[in-house]
Amino acid sequence: MLVDGIHDLGGMQGLGAVDHSPAEPAFRYRWEAVARALLAVVAGAVEASGGEFRHSIERMEPGHYLTSSYYEHWLTAAATLAVEHGLVTGSELEARAGGRFPLSGPLLAPPVVDAGPDAGTPRFGVGDRVRVREWHPPGHTRCPRYVRGKTGTVVRLDGIYSVPDIEAHGIARRHEPTYSVRFDAAELWGDGQRGVWVHVDLWDSYLEPS
Amino acid sequence: MSSSAHHPPPVSPVEQRVAALEALLTERGLVPEGFIEQITRRYESEIGPMNGAKVVARAWADPEYRRRLLADGTAAIAELGFGGPEGDHMVVVENTAIVHNVIVCTLCSCYPWPVLGLPPAWYKDPPYRARMVREPRALLAEMGCPLPEEVEIRVWDSSAEVRYLVLPQRPPAAEGMTEAELAALVTRDSMIGVARL
Numbered sequence: 001m002l003v004d005g006i007h008d009l010g011g012m013q014g015l016g017a018v019d020h021s022p023a024e025p026a027f028r029y030r031w032e033a034v035a036r037a038l039l040a041v042v043a044g045a046v047e048a049s050g051g052e053f054r055h056s057i058e059r060m061e062p063g064h065y066l067t068s069s070y071y072e073h074w075l076t077a078a079a080t081l082a083v084e085h086g087l088v089t090g091s092e093l094e095a096r097a098g099g100r101f102p103l104s105g106p107l108l109a110p111p112v113v114d115a116g117p118d119a120g121t122p123r124f125g126v127g128d129r130v131r132v133r134e135w136h137p138p139g140h141t142r143c144p145r146y147v148r149g150k151t152g153t154v155v156r157l158d159g160i161y162s163v164p165d166i167e168a169h170g171i172a173r174r175h176e177p178t179y180s181v182r183f184d185a186a187e188l189w190g191d192g193q194r195g196v197w198v199h200v201d202l203w204d205s206y207l208e209p210s
Numbered sequence: 211m212s213s214s215a216h217h218p219p220p221v222s223p224v225e226q227r228v229a230a231l232e233a234l235l236t237e238r239g240l241v242p243e244g245f246i247e248q249i250t251r252r253y254e255s256e257i258g259p260m261n262g263a264k265v266v267a268r269a270w271a272d273p274e275y276r277r278r279l280l281a282d283g284t285a286a287i288a289e290l291g292f293g294g295p296e297g298d299h300m301v302v303v304e305n306t307a308i309v310h311n312v313i314v315c316t317l318c319s320c321y322p323w324p325v326l327g328l329p330p331a332w333y334k335d336p337p338y339r340a341r342m343v344r345e346p347r348a349l350l351a352e353m354g355c356p357l358p359e360e361v362e363i364r365v366w367d368s369s370a371e372v373r374y375l376v377l378p379q380r381p382p383a384a385e386g387m388t389e390a391e392l393a394a395l396v397t398r399d400s401m402i403g404v405a406r407l
Contacts, residue, residue: 199364
């Protein structure tokens with residue numbers, strides 16, 4: 001079973017060239033604007049947190065995720081949340097669409113019942129060395145796989161925010177300090193590249209002292 | 211076993227799926243009148259890189275503003291009237307002759323909407339997200355932004371609540387220009403960090 005989501009792309013190889021364009025319209029097709037608006041409608045109606053919204057994209061079938069555009073991700077998220085919260089049914093969607101309407105896969109993590117106490121005081125300060133926990137949660141997280149188990153340096157303290165891993169799975173919430181942590185790219189990738197620093201913004205519970 | 215067990219019905223085109231969801235939600239009274247047009251208008255004409263260009267031009271023209279912008283990006287950007295979703299916690303990172311900054315979101319598509327608008331497709335697609343944290347020097351060169359070996363690269367992965375804006379270096383030719391002329395020099399790519407001016 002896939003545990004780390006297909007969306008967690010940092011460092012993945014073989015994806016090819018960036019199809020860069022210097023400028024483009026906000027929406028290339030009208031359906032993109034409609035998909036965007038519908039996601040806002042559904043997220044508002046079901047009171048989805050940012051974590052729940054993001055996780056509804058992350059649960060897409062990996063092949064579908066990699067071969068569909070950003071706004072098709074948003075459409076799939078909107079439809080998945082609408083079905084999961086009982087606004088519409090999958091068969092209604094397929095009947096109207098006149099064909100298959102792929103939705104995201106099921107939640108793999110159980111709802112969080114006890115989020116634990118908020119953490120008000122930062123455990124780390126600027127300049128502290130920290131190690132990212134090495135773990136592979138079955139649900140949503142904003143800790144990218146490519147820094148797990150790696151050691152870096154805190155370069156900035158940010159605000160205290162709701163932990164996405166918790167808010168994506170139910171109504172419980174826990175708030176924690178967040179930090180910007182600097183990693184030496186040569187240590188992340190073991191390839192000897194020089195003069196490259198990668199900064200990742202991480203919640204307190206993702207980290208341990210190093 | 212019938213052949214349909216091996217060949218599920220085809221996925222309907224994306225336009226039809228969007229129309230299906232729109233119709234069902236509208237029938238349930240969940241889509242306010244004019245809502246789709248309102249969203250479209252906001253993202254097509256009210257926000258975009260022209261906002262970020264004004265911030266950069268002001269920072270180039272006014273050293274005191276530049277100091278405030280680097281100390282508290284959210285507040286300094288709000289001075290020019292820009293803020294809102296995906297711009298509530300702004301950090302501005304400054305390019306110099308020896309430091310180059312570039313922003314990415316490896317996990318999804320986080321981007322500073324109030325100052326840059328909606329992200330371009332390539333920013334949200336897998337190659338950019340996969341490669342910018344792994345081989346930024348090679349990728350920047352490939353995208354037309356080669357950097358000397360001695361220039362340090364700082365990649366910022368927007369993985370939590372902060373959204374980043376790159377403050378590009380002022381080009382030497384900009385001496386004596388007005389703020390409006392300066393803003394016209396600033397490109398979207400220079401504020402993402404995939405180009406230098």
